[in-house]
Amino acid sequence: MKSSYTLAEMQQVCAQVRRDIVRMVYEAQSGHPGGSLGCVEYFIALYYDLLQHDPDQFTMEGKGQDLFFLSNGHISPVWYSVLARRGYFPVEELATFRRLNTRLQGHPTTHDGLPGIRVATGSLGQGFSVAIGAALGKKLNHDRQLVYVLLGDGECQEGQIWEAAMFAAHKQVDNLVATVDLNYKQIDGDTRDVLNTHSLADKFRAFGWDVIEQLHGNDLQEVMETLRAARSRTGNGKPIIIMLHTAMGKGVDFMEGTHDWHGKAPNAEQFARAMEQLPQTLADY
Amino acid sequence: MTHTPIISTGEKDTRSGFGAGLLELGQQYADVVALCADLTGSLKMDAFEKAFPDRFFQCGISEANMIGVAAGLAITGKVAFAGTFANFATGRVYDQIRQSVAYSHKNVKICASHAGLTLGEDGATHQILEDVGLMRMLPGMTVVVPCDYNQTRLATKAIYDIDGPAYLRFGRPKWPIFTPAEDPGFIVGKAQILQPGTDITFVANGHMVWQCVLAAQQLAQEGISVELINLHTVKPVDADAILTSAAKTRAVLTADEHQIHGGLADLVGQLLSRHLPTPLEAVAVQDSFGESGTPDELLAKYGLAPANIVAAARKLLARKG
Numbered sequence: 001m002k003s004s005y006t007l008a009e010m011q012q013v014c015a016q017v018r019r020d021i022v023r024m025v026y027e028a029q030s031g032h033p034g035g036s037l038g039c040v041e042y043f044i045a046l047y048y049d050l051l052q053h054d055p056d057q058f059t060m061e062g063k064g065q066d067l068f069f070l071s072n073g074h075i076s077p078v079w080y081s082v083l084a085r086r087g088y089f090p091v092e093e094l095a096t097f098r099r100l101n102t103r104l105q106g107h108p109t110t111h112d113g114l115p116g117i118r119v120a121t122g123s124l125g126q127g128f129s130v131a132i133g134a135a136l137g138k139k140l141n142h143d144r145q146l147v148y149v150l151l152g153d154g155e156c157q158e159g160q161i162w163e164a165a166m167f168a169a170h171k172q173v174d175n176l177v178a179t180v181d182l183n184y185k186q187i188d189g190d191t192r193d194v195l196n197t198h199s200l201a202d203k204f205r206a207f208g209w210d211v212i213e214q215l216h217g218n219d220l221q222e223v224m225e226t227l228r229a230a231r232s233r234t235g236n237g238k239p240i241i242i243m244l245h246t247a248m249g250k251g252v253d254f255m256e257g258t259h260d261w262h263g264k265a266p267n268a269e270q271f272a273r274a275m276e277q278l279p280q281t282l283a284d285y
Numbered sequence: 286m287t288h289t290p291i292i293s294t295g296e297k298d299t300r301s302g303f304g305a306g307l308l309e310l311g312q313q314y315a316d317v318v319a320l321c322a323d324l325t326g327s328l329k330m331d332a333f334e335k336a337f338p339d340r341f342f343q344c345g346i347s348e349a350n351m352i353g354v355a356a357g358l359a360i361t362g363k364v365a366f367a368g369t370f371a372n373f374a375t376g377r378v379y380d381q382i383r384q385s386v387a388y389s390h391k392n393v394k395i396c397a398s399h400a401g402l403t404l405g406e407d408g409a410t411h412q413i414l415e416d417v418g419l420m421r422m423l424p425g426m427t428v429v430v431p432c433d434y435n436q437t438r439l440a441t442k443a444i445y446d447i448d449g450p451a452y453l454r455f456g457r458p459k460w461p462i463f464t465p466a467e468d469p470g471f472i473v474g475k476a477q478i479l480q481p482g483t484d485i486t487f488v489a490n491g492h493m494v495w496q497c498v499l500a501a502q503q504l505a506q507e508g509i510s511v512e513l514i515n516l517h518t519v520k521p522v523d524a525d526a527i528l529t530s531a532a533k534t535r536a537v538l539t540a541d542e543h544q545i546h547g548g549l550a551d552l553v554g555q556l557l558s559r560h561l562p563t564p565l566e567a568v569a570v571q572d573s574f575g576e577s578g579t580p581d582e583l584l585a586k587y588g589l590a591p592a593n594i595v596a597a598a599r600k601l602l603a604r605k606g
Contacts, residue, residue: 061362110389119389126385129350133357163347
């Protein structure tokens, strides 16, 4: 398995992952395309550039490797596509998404042994605490690799997020890089209308975190640079969090920037329109 | 039938048995970590904290986060013992346990103190009577409810060896000690026949085992022979032990410091009705909340005293005919 990629190659994967996401959700007639499309660049930057990992040798413990946790587990389509494209499991398995007996459950789970997954997520707020625990475990094990975790901005309405935020800062969990997918959208509408979180950057700063803002969360080069900068700031006594501004539904014009596509599958006509906008760049699964 | 009479050798709280067992585990195994949510002294986890400060995680009053952090530690190869009051260790964090621990099959041990009415004066807000039901409904969760100090110490050590999640329930008050300090007969998943008998089977766990000992002594004076089963492991249940005893006595009484719903009454009743229909009586809290009071006052008011067990046994024997 290849281990270094050019920006052009990574952009090709981004395009194919977007296509995978819409195909998976269309074929299953369920799933969460909006947040998945918005986080493609983050996942590609993470799995193709930043993570020190070995897709062929996945272990639960991940000793000597970086770990990633997806706390907003509903955006499983993007994670599954990137894991498969990166070699964690056969790309063909993406066709089983949400079908009976699949390892690609609606929300990620360890139950069926899918490589890349370390805890079941989807009930919001929980993966963040688990990531923090894993980071503490790495420290106890004198394992210098890092732990990464992605949260949704709507997810930050969960109380557990703030228990975890307080705890991680208090315990100086500085081998952790969290990212909030800041798209201002949740199922019922705009986060500012549903339950305004106001400035999550200010809140995390007030909780004692090192906060990094990235306004262009769908610009691959910028996301890579931000993640690398975050990595270089680890080990300084503070947990790190990136406010990653993204567009929900990015890459499909009628899905972009609206909460309508949080958790809805396109119909045949919409699917055809989306496919026109997302040409094949690598082989389809 | 002759047997060694069950006698109490002293009194100690079961939570202290947990604290002692945890400290020993810490000494024995480097992968043991412990977490607590601002109840370190109450849970008797302070000895572990003092001996192994690097492996102890004070989480503050944040139980949901504590469960998640425990699951994360387990991912990195640790065996995580997370302790707080039973109320906060189960009902408050049920979804965290369900998803991050049970469904994800993490090596997390939920250690729950101050369970049941015998918590006493703090009242019903803290007297959880539903926790065993909640925990035993979760697939893959081992549920252990030891009966005294010695057994709680042994149970704490024993759940270390289980690969996966476990729930350990214990309590606050000083309680008679009547099992041995080292007990080869204590095996998780294996019911203990503390006293053989022929007329009626008692199936109990936790503090109620001692209540059953006292009730059985009283019944013995009336010539009634009680077979007393300590069902310390609620899940996986030792069905053979219960069915074998029921086949012999043809009358079964359950006793636990729990709601009648979700506890031993449901568990044993279902087992018997499916495999060996047998008259059953249940000594448990009858679908109500507790209140403030001393443990003995509460056990009496809510029908969990030895006298209540004796009365239920007589009723059962009458039904048996």
